[in-house]
Amino acid sequence: MPIYQAVILAIVQGLTEFLPISSTAHLILFPWLAGWREPGLAFDVALHTGTLLAVALYFLRTWVALIFCGLGMHYPAGASLEQVQQHRRFFWYMVIGTVPAALAGFFFHHLIEEQLRQPLLIGIAMIAIGLVMWWAERTASLRRQMEDSSLGDAVLIGTSQAVALFPGVSRSGITISAGLWRGLTREAAARFSFILSTPVIAGAALIEVPKLLHLHKAAGGLELPLSTLLISIATSAVVGYLVIAFFLRYLQTRTLQIFIVYRIVFGIVVLLLAFLQMGHAR
Numbered sequence: 001m002p003i004y005q006a007v008i009l010a011i012v013q014g015l016t017e018f019l020p021i022s023s024t025a026h027l028i029l030f031p032w033l034a035g036w037r038e039p040g041l042a043f044d045v046a047l048h049t050g051t052l053l054a055v056a057l058y059f060l061r062t063w064v065a066l067i068f069c070g071l072g073m074h075y076p077a078g079a080s081l082e083q084v085q086q087h088r089r090f091f092w093y094m095v096i097g098t099v100p101a102a103l104a105g106f107f108f109h110h111l112i113e114e115q116l117r118q119p120l121l122i123g124i125a126m127i128a129i130g131l132v133m134w135w136a137e138r139t140a141s142l143r144r145q146m147e148d149s150s151l152g153d154a155v156l157i158g159t160s161q162a163v164a165l166f167p168g169v170s171r172s173g174i175t176i177s178a179g180l181w182r183g184l185t186r187e188a189a190a191r192f193s194f195i196l197s198t199p200v201i202a203g204a205a206l207i208e209v210p211k212l213l214h215l216h217k218a219a220g221g222l223e224l225p226l227s228t229l230l231i232s233i234a235t236s237a238v239v240g241y242l243v244i245a246f247f248l249r250y251l252q253t254r255t256l257q258i259f260i261v262y263r264i265v266f267g268i269v270v271l272l273l274a275f276l277q278m279g280h281a282r
Contacts, residue, residue: 001037001039001043001228003228003231005031005036006039006228006229006231006232007231007232007235008030009027009030009031009039009043009047009232010047010050010231010232010233010235010236010239011235011236011239012026012027012030013026013027013044013047013048013050013051013236013239013240014050014051014054014235014236014237014238014239014240014242014243015239015243017048017051017054017171017172017236017240017243018051018054018055018172018194018240018243018244018247019172019243019247019259020129020133020170020172020173020176020256020259020263021126021170021173021259021262021263021266022122022125022126022129022167022168022169022170022173022263023047023048023051023170023171024044024167024168025122025125025126025167025168025170027039027044027047028044028117028119028122028167029119029122029270032119033273038117043232045204045205045207046205046229046232046233047232047233047236048201048204048205048236049201049205049233049236050232050233050234050235050236050237050240051201051236051237051240052198052201052202052205053233053237053240054236054237054238054239054240054241054243054244055194055195055197055198055201055240055244056198056202057237057241058194058241058244058245059194059195059198062195063195063198065079065087066087066090066091066094067091068087069084069085069087069088069091070087070088070091070092070095072088075087086147090149093149093150093151093153093154094154094195094196094199096151096154096155096158097154097155097157097158097161097196098158098161098196098199098200099158100158100159100161100162101158101161101162101164101165101200102199102200102203103162104162104163104165105162105165105200105203105204108165112165112166112167116166116167117167119270119273119274119277120270120271120274120275120278121167121168122167122168122267122270123168123267123268123269123270123271123274124168124267124271125166125167125168125169125267126168126263126264126266126267126270127263127264127267127268127271129168129169129170129173129174129177129263130259130260130261130263130264130267131264132173132174132177133173133176133177133256133259133260133263134260135177136176136177136178136180136181136256137180137255137256137257137260139180139181140180140181140183140186141183142180142183142184142185142186143183143185144182144183144184144185144188145184145185145188146184146188146191146192148184149184149188149192152182153179153182153184153192154196156178156181156182157175157178157179157182157189157192157193157196158196159178160174160175160177160178161174161175161193161196161197161200168267170263171193171197172190172193172194172197173259173263175189175192175193175196175197176189176190176193176256177189179192179193185251186251186252186255186256187248187251187252190247190248190251191248194244
C-alpha cells in the first residue's frame with residue numbers, strides 16, 4: 001500500500017469514527033470507489049487504534065476517575081462522596097455496557113470479516129441506520145444529562161454497540177440513537193457513546209494490531225511497513241481528537257439531521273453503484 005493511500009484512509013478514519021456515518025463503511029467503500037485494493041479488517045483496526053488514542057486522551061481524566069473510583073478509591077481527593085459514588089456507578093455501567101459488543105466480536109468476528117464487508121450490505125445499513133437516527137431524533141425528549149444515566153442506559157447502549165460491528169451501522173450513530181431513546185441529551189448520548197467505545201476498540205486493537213507489527217507481514221494482502229502503520233495511526237489519532245471536540249460542541253446546539261441526510265444519500269449512491277457493478281459482471 002502506498003503511503004499516500006494509508007494516510008488518506010487514516011484521515012477518513014479520523015473524520016468518520018466519531019461522526020455517526022460509519023468509519024468501517026468508509027474504509028471499505030473509499031478504496032472500492034477509488035479503485036484501490038481494500039486493505040482489510042486488520043488495517044481498519046490499526047487505524048481504530050489511532051482513534052482509540054484520540055478518545056482515550058480526550059477523556060483521560062474521566063477514565064482515571066472512573067477506574068480509581070470503580071476500584072473502591074476516593075478520587076480525586078477533593079471530590080464529594082456523591083461524586084465518587086457517581087463515578088463508581090458509571091464505571092460499572094461501562095463494564096456492563098461493554099459485555100454485549102465483546103461477546104458479539106468474539107463469536108461473529110470471522111463472519112463479519114469474511115461475509116459482511118460488501119458494498120451492497122453496507123449501502124443498506126447506511127440507509128437503515130439513517131432512518132433509525134431520524135426516528136430517534138423525532139422521539140427524543142432530551143431531558144437527562146450523563147450524570148443521570150442508569151443501568152438501563154448501559155444495557156441498551158451497550159447492546160446497540162454490539163450491533164455496530166456490522167459494517168455500515170456506525171457505532172456512534174446507533175449508540176447515540178439509543179441514548180436519545182433513553183431521554184439523554186444529544187451531547188450526553190455522544191459522551192456516553194464515546195466513553196463506552198474505548199474498551200471495545202482497545203480489545204479489538206489488542207487482538208489485531210500485533211498481527212501488523214511484523215515488518216515483513218501483510219495487512220489484508222498489502223505490504224505495510226511499520227513506518228507507514230505508525231504514521232497512519234498518528235494521523236487518525238490527531239484527526240479523531242479534533243473531531244471529538246468539534247462534534248461535542250456541535251451537538252450542544254444542533255441536531256443529527258445533516259448526518260441523517262448524508263447517510264441516506266450516500267447509501268443510495270452505493271446501492272446504485274453496486275447494482276450497476278453487478279449488472280456489468282453478468
